[in-house]
Amino acid sequence: MFNTRKIFPLAALALLAVLPQLPVPEFWITQLNYIGLYAMVSLGLVLLTGIGGLTSFGQAAFVGVGAYTTAVLSTRFGISPWLALGVGIVLTVAVALVLAWLTLRMSGHYLPLATIAWGLSLNYLMGNMEFLGKYDGIQGIPPLEVFGISLNAGRSIYYLIWAFAVLAAIGVSNLLDSRPGRAIRALNGGVTMAEAMGVSTFRYKVVIFVLAAILAAVSGWLYAHFQRSVNPSPFGIKLGIEYLFMAVIGGVGGVWGAFTGAAVVKIVEDQLQTLLPKLMGASGNFEIIVFGVALVLVLQYAPKGLWPAIARWFPAGPRLRDWGGAPPLESRSKPRPGELLLEVDKVRKEFGGLVAVNDVSFQIRAGEIVGLIGPNGAGKSTTFNLITGVLGLTSGQVQFRGEAVGGLASRLIARRGMSRTFQHVKMIADMTVLENVALGGYLRSHAGAARAMLRLDRAEEKRLFAEAERQLQRIGMAGQMHELAGNLALGPQRLMEIARALCTDPALLLLDEPAAGLRHKEKQALAEVLRQLKREGMSILLVEHDMDFVMGLTDRLVVMEFGTKLIEGTPADVQASPEVRAAYLGTEH
Amino acid sequence: MDLSIASILMLDGVTNGAIYALLALATVLVFAVTRVIFIPQGEFVAFGALTLGMLQLGQTPGTIWFLLLMAVLVAVLDLVAGLRQGRPLTRVLGGVLKAAAFPVLIALFALWAAPQKFPLLVQAGLTLALVTPMGPLLYRLAYQPLADATVLVLLIVSVGVHFALTGLGLAFFGAEGFRTPAFWDASFAAGPLMLSGQTLIIFAASIALIISLWLFFERSLYGKALRATAVNRLGARLMGISSTTAGRLTFTMAAFMGALSGLLIAPTTTIFYDSGFLIGLKGFVAAVFAGLASYPGAALGAILVGLLESFSSFYASSYKEVIVFTFILLVLLWRSLRDPHSEEE
Numbered sequence: 001m002f003n004t005r006k007i008f009p010l011a012a013l014a015l016l017a018v019l020p021q022l023p024v025p026e027f028w029i030t031q032l033n034y035i036g037l038y039a040m041v042s043l044g045l046v047l048l049t050g051i052g053g054l055t056s057f058g059q060a061a062f063v064g065v066g067a068y069t070t071a072v073l074s075t076r077f078g079i080s081p082w083l084a085l086g087v088g089i090v091l092t093v094a095v096a097l098v099l100a101w102l103t104l105r106m107s108g109h110y111l112p113l114a115t116i117a118w119g120l121s122l123n124y125l126m127g128n129m130e131f132l133g134k135y136d137g138i139q140g141i142p143p144l145e146v147f148g149i150s151l152n153a154g155r156s157i158y159y160l161i162w163a164f165a166v167l168a169a170i171g172v173s174n175l176l177d178s179r180p181g182r183a184i185r186a187l188n189g190g191v192t193m194a195e196a197m198g199v200s201t202f203r204y205k206v207v208i209f210v211l212a213a214i215l216a217a218v219s220g221w222l223y224a225h226f227q228r229s230v231n232p233s234p235f236g237i238k239l240g241i242e243y244l245f246m247a248v249i250g251g252v253g254g255v256w257g258a259f260t261g262a263a264v265v266k267i268v269e270d271q272l273q274t275l276l277p278k279l280m281g282a283s284g285n286f287e288i289i290v291f292g293v294a295l296v297l298v299l300q301y302a303p304k305g306l307w308p309a310i311a312r313w314f315p316a317g318p319r320l321r322d323w324g325g326a327p328p329l330e331s332r333s334k335p336r337p338g339e340l341l342l343e344v345d346k347v348r349k350e351f352g353g354l355v356a357v358n359d360v361s362f363q364i365r366a367g368e369i370v371g372l373i374g375p376n377g378a379g380k381s382t383t384f385n386l387i388t389g390v391l392g393l394t395s396g397q398v399q400f401r402g403e404a405v406g407g408l409a410s411r412l413i414a415r416r417g418m419s420r421t422f423q424h425v426k427m428i429a430d431m432t433v434l435e436n437v438a439l440g441g442y443l444r445s446h447a448g449a450a451r452a453m454l455r456l457d458r459a460e461e462k463r464l465f466a467e468a469e470r471q472l473q474r475i476g477m478a479g480q481m482h483e484l485a486g487n488l489a490l491g492p493q494r495l496m497e498i499a500r501a502l503c504t505d506p507a508l509l510l511l512d513e514p515a516a517g518l519r520h521k522e523k524q525a526l527a528e529v530l531r532q533l534k535r536e537g538m539s540i541l542l543v544e545h546d547m548d549f550v551m552g553l554t555d556r557l558v559v560m561e562f563g564t565k566l567i568e569g570t571p572a573d574v575q576a577s578p579e580v581r582a583a584y585l586g587t588e589h
Numbered sequence: 590m591d592l593s594i595a596s597i598l599m600l601d602g603v604t605n606g607a608i609y610a611l612l613a614l615a616t617v618l619v620f621a622v623t624r625v626i627f628i629p630q631g632e633f634v635a636f637g638a639l640t641l642g643m644l645q646l647g648q649t650p651g652t653i654w655f656l657l658l659m660a661v662l663v664a665v666l667d668l669v670a671g672l673r674q675g676r677p678l679t680r681v682l683g684g685v686l687k688a689a690a691f692p693v694l695i696a697l698f699a700l701w702a703a704p705q706k707f708p709l710l711v712q713a714g715l716t717l718a719l720v721t722p723m724g725p726l727l728y729r730l731a732y733q734p735l736a737d738a739t740v741l742v743l744l745i746v747s748v749g750v751h752f753a754l755t756g757l758g759l760a761f762f763g764a765e766g767f768r769t770p771a772f773w774d775a776s777f778a779a780g781p782l783m784l785s786g787q788t789l790i791i792f793a794a795s796i797a798l799i800i801s802l803w804l805f806f807e808r809s810l811y812g813k814a815l816r817a818t819a820v821n822r823l824g825a826r827l828m829g830i831s832s833t834t835a836g837r838l839t840f841t842m843a844a845f846m847g848a849l850s851g852l853l854i855a856p857t858t859t860i861f862y863d864s865g866f867l868i869g870l871k872g873f874v875a876a877v878f879a880g881l882a883s884y885p886g887a888a889l890g891a892i893l894v895g896l897l898e899s900f901s902s903f904y905a906s907s908y909k910e911v912i913v914f915t916f917i918l919l920v921l922l923w924r925s926l927r928d929p930h931s932e933e934e
Contacts, residue, residue, distance in 0.1 A: 103921055
């Protein structure tokens with residue numbers, strides 16, 4: 001048990017706890033207080049930017065909401081700061097929800113633009129409203145009290161600041177290693193895969209933005225009672241950008257990057273603020289030149305920031321296998337063999353004037369493997385995307401298990417038991433194979449962000465991992481479950497996608513070119529896996545190029561050419577068909 | 590409010606709107622071609638206005654040294670990159686000289702010309718010649734190494750560049766503001782309105798620039814190459830259009846439009862080293878109005894922003910900025926209702 005992974009955090013925590021009792025100069029206690037406050041805000045940005053692929057320049061404004069709320073309520077109305085914290089959080093959440101609702105359904109860059117505008121607007125409001133003390137701000141904020149102890153000195157509020165900071169870090173760490181955490185990690189780099197696993201990506205974008213805003217507001221509340229006064233300047237757009245800078249320089253990919261970044265930026269900023277004006281012979285915020293250039297250089301040369309270099313000293317071991325004997329996840333009722341499963345009825349897709357899929361119809365019955373083949377550009381993948389809801393139908397209908405699913409969002413179709421893989425593997429490269437497959441169990445589990453942060457989701461997590469391991473065993477990949485998905489070769493990555501799709505407990509499995517790019521042996525292994533799935537009663541729709549692969553595997557084939565269905569029949573019928581030969585090889589003249 | 594006040598406010602709004610339109614067009618152009626959300630667009634405005642302000646006083650503006658520094662950095666980077674790729678030294682040197690020649694020559698000329706107190710128009714031309722080459726140099730230094738990064742990373746680079754340029758602005762020009770003399774001191778009465786010569790110049794310059802942009806994109810090969818890159822970077826590259834060249838050309842145009850906006854706005858309001866950010870952001874609001882995609886939409890949005898600003902400064906002057914920047918939220922609401930699907934990057 002005595003590994004550096006366990007000892008280091010405990011030692012750091014112990015050092016944090018005794019530090020104010022040691023004869024450390026007041027200056028460094030103040031620095032540490034600021035670092036704790038800043039780290040909380042940049043922690044939110046790590047979640048938002050590094051994990052979720054969104055960003056915000058308005059975090060300083062949320063800090064301001066937390067600070068001003070408690071300043072006004074505690075000085076003007078004598079309301080308890082703890083109540084004011086609640087009010088501040090409610091206000092913050094309301095603002096964050098409005099901004100999220102306005103921007104998050106559009107491309108990712110509208111959120112940061114909206115947060116710039118929001119940050120500027122709020123700053124001008126603070127500076128111009130009589131009620132908020134204009135540019136002078138509000139003075140005489142009472143100190144916080146905990147159990148009757150007044151936290152009126154830097155050394156005493158230190159404990160509260162760091163208690164919040166450490167709890168926030170633990171909460172976010174817990175969140176990232178959980179069902180909602182995997183969904184959040186799937187946001188970065190496109191939403192199609194997450195949606196296909198049943199994740200409402202919009203909802204999780206909102207969740208992380210609101211969480212980041214709450215962290216900022218709590219930091220602001222602590223700041224107000226630490227400084228005992230507020231004015232608009234620390235909540236402006238400059239600080240908003242600096243918080244992002246902290247997250248990026250520290251390492252936007254993990255929780256501890258936020259702390260590294262906050263510490264480095266705060267300490268360097270102090271040095272620069274005394275050094276640079278002397279150097280330039282004038283007063284001013286010259287440190288922003290250094291920060292700006294450093295930010296660009298970090299993104300160019302070390303986009304993962306400083307933390308990964310530190311983290312190398314504390315290598316993470318494999319996940320402890322603690323899910324033995326966990327009860328299985330609930331599974332859906334399976335269709336009876338031969339039952340009509342999927343009915344594609346004259347589906348059509350037009351892109352402008354181009355008809356990509358032209359009134360294609362076919363059916364799949366439970367227990368069948370159906371292949372969808374055709375030359376390049378025949379519209380196979382588009383048909384696939386129409387069935388799974390990734391693309392909208394121009395006309396036509398899709399019935400799945402007797403229910404019309406045409407026009408539904410792909411996550412709603414996934415909920416009904418249709419699961420798919422992708423032509424170009426879509427995975428979370430920095431998660432292990434096991435975690436990637438566990439994402440497939442998203443719809444069969446329920447834990448939300450709050451339960452995950454409080455670690456109340458462990459029983460369900462065990463069931464998820466047990467299921468993920470079972471699916472990996474099913475396709476013969478259990479030996480690689482602790483590998484990072486990004487380190488796998490293409491063949492195993494495709495198999496992993498199949499395991500992930502199986503983890504959703506599908507009634508129909510749709511595989512988009514599963515054999516593309518595989519070596520001969522890998523193709524044979526894949527074919528064996530698919531045969532085994534068929535023996536177990538799985539129904540499969542397969543888009544494929546490789547004729548040998550398809551002919552030996554499928555019950556029926558649907559051949560497409562130029563967006564139109566050419567012929568449908570058994571592999572033997574299709575092989576004998578002159579039309580198919582013409583489509584693939586051309587005709588003799 | 591009577592009609593005469595309303596018409597004065599309208600004129601004021603449309604005048605500022607014409608300047609915001611230039612910035613909005615530059616923002617849309619840069620985003621379309623390079624996917625960079627160019628927050629520092631406004632810094633070129635401040636650089637333009639303040640460089641002219643210092644030339645007026647016969648002082649040597651710091652932008653000259655900055656241009657030289659950037660040219661030297663780019664030369665060193667290009668040299669190192671060229672040698673690493675194993676290209677022959679003479680060709681590498683030739684390329685470096687070609688890229689650095691104009692910035693260095695114009696900087697040296699400006700060093701000589703700065704204390705001479707040339708006429709205003711000559712100084713304006715010199716200012717444009719100084720600020721415009723910063724565009725491609727900036728692209729080379731900050732964005733080109735990350736040309737294939739996500740929009741998010743490019744946006745973060747943009748705020749880094751904005752930070753650095755604002756701080757440098759303070760170092761070059763100090764905290765004092767500058768206001769340059771009008772290019773044309775005439776004034777004309779049109780009913781209740783007083784049209785100043787400067788206003789007419791702003792309109793004329795904006796309209797001329799918009800028309801020449803239109804001609805550039807419709808009629809010139811370079812313009813068509815930029816449009817091709819905006820539609821499909823990979824496809825354009827396969828057709829032999831270098832995305833690096835497209836990026837540098839785009840940033841040249843953006844810097845020129847920014848500096849020109851600075852020259853146009855400097856006689857109407859005092860410009861400080863950090864004024865560019867807010868002015869640029871107003872261009873931004875207009876560009877967002879057009880979904881960062883449509884040029885006529887951006888121009889229309891800019892006029893709207895200008896009008897909103899002038900009327901709100903009449904009704905609630907201290908909340909002027911709040912109103913303008915809250916307007917972006919309404920614009921976003923309108924956009925998200927009109928075009929609700931999210932797109933994949």
